[in-house]
Amino acid sequence: MPEIHRTPELDGELVHDWRELVAQDPDGSWFAGPDWVLAWWRTLGAGQAGEIAVWRGPDGRAEAVLPLGAARLRVHRRVPVELPVLTLLGSGPGAADHCGPAVRPHRRAEVAAWLAGRARHETLWLPNLDAAHADLPPAGARPVARSACPRADLADGPDRLGSRDFRAANRRARRRLAAAGVDFHWLPPGSTEPALAAGLLDELLRLHRLRRAAAAGGASSFGADRLPLHRLLVQGAAPGRGPAFQLARCRGEVVGVLYGFRWADRFAYYQTGWDPRFAADSLGTALVDAALRDCAAEGVRTFDFLRGAEPYKYRFGAVDRTDTGWLRPRGPGGALLALKHRLAGGAPPAQREPRFS
Numbered sequence: 001m002p003e004i005h006r007t008p009e010l011d012g013e014l015v016h017d018w019r020e021l022v023a024q025d026p027d028g029s030w031f032a033g034p035d036w037v038l039a040w041w042r043t044l045g046a047g048q049a050g051e052i053a054v055w056r057g058p059d060g061r062a063e064a065v066l067p068l069g070a071a072r073l074r075v076h077r078r079v080p081v082e083l084p085v086l087t088l089l090g091s092g093p094g095a096a097d098h099c100g101p102a103v104r105p106h107r108r109a110e111v112a113a114w115l116a117g118r119a120r121h122e123t124l125w126l127p128n129l130d131a132a133h134a135d136l137p138p139a140g141a142r143p144v145a146r147s148a149c150p151r152a153d154l155a156d157g158p159d160r161l162g163s164r165d166f167r168a169a170n171r172r173a174r175r176r177l178a179a180a181g182v183d184f185h186w187l188p189p190g191s192t193e194p195a196l197a198a199g200l201l202d203e204l205l206r207l208h209r210l211r212r213a214a215a216a217g218g219a220s221s222f223g224a225d226r227l228p229l230h231r232l233l234v235q236g237a238a239p240g241r242g243p244a245f246q247l248a249r250c251r252g253e254v255v256g257v258l259y260g261f262r263w264a265d266r267f268a269y270y271q272t273g274w275d276p277r278f279a280a281d282s283l284g285t286a287l288v289d290a291a292l293r294d295c296a297a298e299g300v301r302t303f304d305f306l307r308g309a310e311p312y313k314y315r316f317g318a319v320d321r322t323d324t325g326w327l328r329p330r331g332p333g334g335a336l337l338a339l340k341h342r343l344a345g346g347a348p349p350a351q352r353e354p355r356f357s
C-alpha cells in the first residue's frame with residue numbers, strides 16, 4: 001500500500017525522487033512533476049483537499065507518485081450546478097497538459113489497481129491524460145474528450161522545420177524586424193532574478209491582452225488570477241528546469257514575450273503576448289521561431305506546443321500527440337456528467353481549439 005501525504009509541504013528527498021521519476025521517463029511531463037503540482041496546490045488549488053500517494057522501493061526511494069484532488073465540475077458553463085469528482089491534482093485551472101502519475105514500469109499495474117479501489121465510490125475524472133498513461137483508467141472509465149497537442153522534433157535542428165517557403169518567409173520576417181529595431185533574447189530557467197521574472201510575467205499578461213484585443217479574440221483564461229502560480233514557479237526555477245522566456249525588444253522596450261517550461265530535453269510552450277504594432281512583420285511567428293532556435297541550441301529535442309491545433313503550429317512541422325479525458329461515473333452526479341458527454345458526442349476527434357479561450 002502507498003503512503004499518503006495530504007499537504008503540499010513535502011520533504012526535499014521526496015520532491016527530489018519525484019523529479020527523478022519524471023525526468024527519467026521518456027514521456028515525462030513538466031505538468032506531472034512536483035514543481036508544477038505543488039505550486040498549483042499552494043495557489044490555484046489552495047484549500048482544495050488533495051492527497052499524494054507514494055510507493056517506495058526497498059531502498060526507500062519513491063518508485064511511483066500519484067497526486068489526486070477533490071474537485072467540482074460544472075454540468076454546463078451556463079448552469080451553476082457543480083458535481084464532485086476525484087481528479088488529478090494540478091489539473092483544472094491553469095491548464096495542465098500531459099497529466100498523469102510519475103511511475104516506474106514495474107509499478108504501473110499496482111498503481112492502476114490502487115486507483116480503481118480508491119475511486120470505487122466516487123466519480124473519477126482524469127483530464128488531459130497523456131497517451132503514455134492509457135493503462136491508468138480503471139474498468140468502466142471511458143474516453144470523453146481528446147485534445148491535440150502538437151510537438152516539433154528538434155533533433156535535426158530548427159532549419160529543417162516546415163516547408164522551404166515557410167522558412168524563407170521567416171527569414172524575411174527576421175530581416176524586417178531587425179530593420180525596425182527588434183531583437184530577441186532567450187532567458188533560460190534560473191538565469192533571471194525572481195523579481196525580474198515576475199515583472200516579465202506582468203509584461204506577458206499586458207501584451208497578451210493587447211494582442212487579444214487587437215484580434216477581437218474575446219476574454220482569455222490567462223488573467224491576473226493566474227499570476228500567483230507562475231510567480232511561485234519562477235521562484236523555484238533552476239538551471240535546466242522551470243520557466244523560461246523568449247523576449248523581443250524594440251530599442252529597449254519589451255514588445256513580445258513567449259513563456260514556457262524547460263524540462264529535461266523538452267520545452268513546453270505555454271503562453272505568448274506581443275505588440276500588435278508588429279503584426280504585419282509577423283512578430284508572433286518570429287517569437288516562436290526564435291524560441292525554437294534557442295531551445296535547439298541549448299539541447300532541447302522536443303518543442304511541445306501543448307493543447308490546441310492552431311494552424312501555425314503545423315507550419316513549424318509539429319506532429320500531434322493526443323491527450324485524453326477519461327470519466328468513470330458514480331451516483332446521480334456522475335450519471336449527469338456522463339450524459340453531458342454523450343450528448344456532446346462522446347470523445348470527439350482531437351480538439352482543434354486554442355489553449356486559452
